[in-house]
Amino acid sequence: MTTMAPNASTTEMAPLTTNENSKSTNGSSNKWTGTILEAAFVDNAYNWPPREGEGSNAVELEASTLLMTKAGDSNVNPQDLTYPELPKIKTKKRVVTETETVTMSRCGFLKCCKSDEHVVNTHSKTQQMPVDPEEKKRLKEEYLNKRSQVRKNRKEKRQQRIQEEKYAHVPDGVLIYRLDTQxxxxxxxxxxNSNTDxxxxxxxxxxxxxxxxSGSGNDLDTAMGRRGIMLTDENGEKHELITCEQRTATSWIEALNMMLGKRNTGNALGRLFGxxxxxxxxxxxxYLNLAAYSNNxxxxxxIPSHKNKGAKKTTGGIYYCVSKKQQDGDPIDEEALESIAKRRAVIKDSWDFYRMICSLLRDxxxxxxxxxxxQMDPVxxxxxxxxxxxxxxxxxHVYNENEDVVQRDLREYVDMSRTQVCKDLVRKAEKALPSLxxxxxxxxxSLGMEEVGVGPVKEVSAAIRKAEKKYEGDVLKVKxxxxxxxVVKDFPTLLALLELARDSFGPLIRRVKLSTLKSDHTSLPGGYRDCKINLELKDHICEIQVHVWPLWAVCGVDGFRHYRHCLEYSTDSFNNPFDALANLDSRTLAELIVMAEEAVAGMPLDGLDWYHEKYILDYFAEVxxxxxxxxxxxxxxxxxxxxxxxxxxxxxxxxxxxTLYLQKYLVTALKQQGKSQEADHIEKRVATIQKSRIRKEEEATKSLWDALFVEGDPKEAFDLIMDPNKKEREEETRLKKEVKASKKAWRKIREKRFKFLDASSEMSVASSKRH
Known part of the structure; x- marks a missing residue:
């Protein structure tokens, strides 16, 4: 199998072959002569990446320009590089002579006497004989073979010229190394370079x-250590190389491990080097086919996953070369390329699923x-x-057979199918929508919402799916x-909304669901929490979903999708997203790393900023x-x-x-390297931060108790604290006092921020008296 050849304008692919007498994955019996990889590494005497203002892509751009210039230079045109002329078939001709004669008799009627023949006219013409089909076929084959050989010679000459010249003008700061696994x-x-040590x-x-x-030997920062490779030679001497690109380091380490037959020391269970x-x-x-394909x-x-293909084209990795060369010099096999593309699609799907699990648990x-x-809010x-x-x-997400709030079960629904009932409910929803x-x-x-969204009306198919998943097929329970x-700003605004809703359209309200916002109730799958208000408009149950901004800011409008995926994959049953990698063999892990490097190709680790959430998640999954x-x-x-x-x-x-979660994984990484002392120090620091958080929560609770002593009855508070014989009652009383203090805090906020609620309440009372 051969790797996908890149454009000549970007890079020359160095020969890559594997052990001799092996069989390629596409079933051919071609022989290989070893593996060769070429890549660019950092010269320690220079800054990498370049300082601000020098241009981070200067090296790649200069190198690509050199390659394009050299590749197009073809002044020399020897005989073996000249295309043959079209064959000229020599046609055979023959001369045909035609003679016209006249016969004359000398006797009478019976013509029995002597007669004479006289030539009247003689002329010749040339006839072209038909071409021999076998000869024509032979000449055509000879021409095509010669043309094919010239193309091959030109390609070899071009590759030879690039091989001779592409590293002759490498920009300062870059050293090119070649790995030969044979x-x-x-x-x-x-x-x-001019300043090389x-x-x-x-x-x-x-x-x-x-x-x-880790790159520490060259006084490089942490991000630079992400590209470090430590090599040991026959004399035991160590040499550290720092690659210019991250994906170079990962592919080289994998090739080196394969070459040395090393087993990894991680958690992978599969066989590879044995x-x-x-x-x-x-x-x-x-593996190397996939790495080269991904690099191209x-x-x-x-990259198929990019929405705007070609928009992220780059000259990066100009000296990152992975390819292979067959002994018989056969061209790239289309079937082989299709096999590589299919394998990449499988690994890409696996990466996307694994990354999604990491995303769900992070959110x-x-x-x-x-x-x-x-929960530290006073109200x-x-x-x-x-x-x-x-x-x-x-x-x-659990079926409740005692659901009190349902759509009206009309008499005509008895003779209608479930789909027809759904269609009727959708029509009623469309009529109720303007009122909502x-x-x-x-x-x-009145309250100044952070965000507001209405509709669209749920489709019939979606309603049936929800009824089947949640209500055992009863479409009347879909609300x-x-x-x-x-989306309200905070809990005080939520309380104001509930009060305003009660005073404004209380008779229409059929349900207020607050359970997921209570501390003694679990959240929905994935940590999702909200408040739901159901009201009846024009004989149809409608729903208002109320979100609090700090929770809404986590996923925004995609929060419900997050909840649905967490429910589907039961992500609440485990805490470590890396458990999704259990039982994967080393080969699959190596290929997944290729996909990870493809995902972060546009953002190297040292270029990350705190707001690059997409890339931060990619790098976390790669960890x-x-x-x-x-x-x-x-x-x-x-x-x-x-x-x-x-x-x-x-x-x-x-x-x-x-942040604390990431530090726990850092402890794991340090312990795998035997850095126990540093790992213990980080564990203690995390424990200290967690204790500090608990202390802050206790202080927040204490402030409510202070409100009791300041604004409440001191004797009542004293009796509450000094009653050791009634612990259960003490806890109950404590909660009541805490709620009382919280209610006082709410009244202060209400007076300051939501004064208009008093007028709304008075209007509601007056309206009820009139009725």
Whole structure:
């Protein structure tokens, strides 16, 4: 099998072959002569990446320009590079002579006497004989063979010229090394730079060991350590190389491990390096094919998952070369390319699923942390004590046969199918929608909502699916055919909304569901929490979903999709997203790392900022692959950078659950490397932060007790504290006092922020008296 050849304008693919007498994955019996990889590494005498203002892509752009210029130079045109002339078939001709004669008799009627013949006219003509089909076929084959040979010679000449010249003008700061897995050597193939430290320059070694490096030997920062490789030669001397690109480091380490037959030290359970030579060769070939294919997609901007293909085309990785060369020189096989593309599609799907699991558990932690902080709001105990209207208190994803609020069961529904009933309910929802819009406008105008959304009306198919999943097929229990969402700023605004709704359209309200916002109830799957208000408009039950901003900010409008996926995949049953990698073999983990590097190709680790959430998630998912694949050094480097970004984020910070979670994984990475002392220090620091958080929560509770002593009856508070014989009653009384203090806090906020509620309440009372 051969790898996908790149455009000549971007890079030359160096020969890549595997062990001899092996069989390729597409079933051919071609022989291989070894594996060769070429890549660009950092010269320690120069800055990498370049300083601000120097241009981070200067090296790649200059190199690509050189390659394009050299590749197009073809002044020399010897005989073996000249296309043959079209064959000229010599046609055969023959001359045909025609003679016209006249016969004359000398006798009478019977013509029995002597007669004479006289030539009257003689003329000749040339006739073209038909072409022999066999001769024509032979000449055509000869021409096509000659033309094919010339093309092959031109390609070989062009490749030879590029091989001779592409490393002759490497920009300063870059050194090109070649890895030959057959000879187990790493060789410098470019000239040293003007400032290169020749005394410590590694030029040619035979590798006996290789491992990821943290980059500390070159005083590089943490992000630079993500690209480090430590090589050990036959004399035991160590040499550290820093690649210019991350994906170069991952592919080289994998190739080196295969070459040395090293087993990883991670959690992968599959066999890889213990296989036979033939199997190992095939695995090596498939991995490097995938790595080269992925690199070509990145460089040409042709990644299928990108919406705007070609928009992210880059010259990066100009010297990142992975290819292979068959002994018989056969061209690339279309079937082989299709096989590589299919394998990539499978691995890409696996990566997307694994990344989604990481995303779901990350967002669940964010939901839980946001709700934990929200519970320190002074008005929360009061909200927590409230009882919803017709609130069953379930987790909303569990079927409740005693559902009190349902759509009206009309008499005509008896003779109608479920689909027909749904269609009728949708029609009723469309009639009720304008009224729901007016109610939402009124609430938003009074309270100043963060976000407001109304509709669309639920489709028939969606309603039937929900009824089957949640209500055992009863479509009358679906209450959100006509729906809207409101996002309030905080808990005080939610309390104001509930009061305003009660005073404005209380008789229409059929249910107020608050259970998921209470501390003694579990959240919906994935940490999802909201408040639901169901009201009857024009004989149809409608639903208003009320979200609190700190929870809404986690996923926004995609929050319900997050809840649905968490329910589908039961993500609340485990806490570690890396458990999704259990039982994967080393080959699959290596291929998943290729997909991870493809996902972050547009954003190197040292270029990340705190607001790059998409890439932060990609790098976090890659950490799990590193830990399971025996690459804890790179896991450590990545985690340190992610922790730094989380600490710098204005929405997260040092004591956020997300930051502490990353530090726990950093402890795991350190322990895998035997750095127990540093791991213990981080564990103690995390424990200290958690204790500090608990102390803050206790202080928030204490402030409510202070309100009791200041505004309440001192004797009542004293009796509450000094009654040791009635613990249960003491706890109950304590909660009542806490709610009382919280209610007082709410009244102060109400007086300051929601004074208009008094007028609304008076109008409601007056209206009820008139009726």
């Amino acid at each position: 000879q187990k050597t790493v060789t410098l193939i470019s000239a040293p 020749l005394a410590h320059l590694m030029t040619d070694i035979t590798v006996v060991d290789a491992s990821p490096s 296989n036979s030579n033939t199997e190992q060769t095939e695995i090596e070939e498939q 997609l990145i460089r040409t901007g042709a 669940r932690r964010k939901y839980d942390e946001a709700f934990r902080r929200m 929360y105990p009061y909200l927590n004590s409230m009882t919803g209207l017709n609130d069953p208190g379930d987790d909303a 819009v007016e109610i939402c406008k009124a609430l938003a105008g 959100d055919y006509c729906r809207a969402l409101l 799990g692959l590193f830990l399971d694949h025996g690459l804890p050094v790179w896991a450590e480097s990545t985690l340190r950078q992610l922790i730094k970004l989380r600490c710098a984020s204005p929405d997260i910070g040092v004591d956020h659950e997300e």
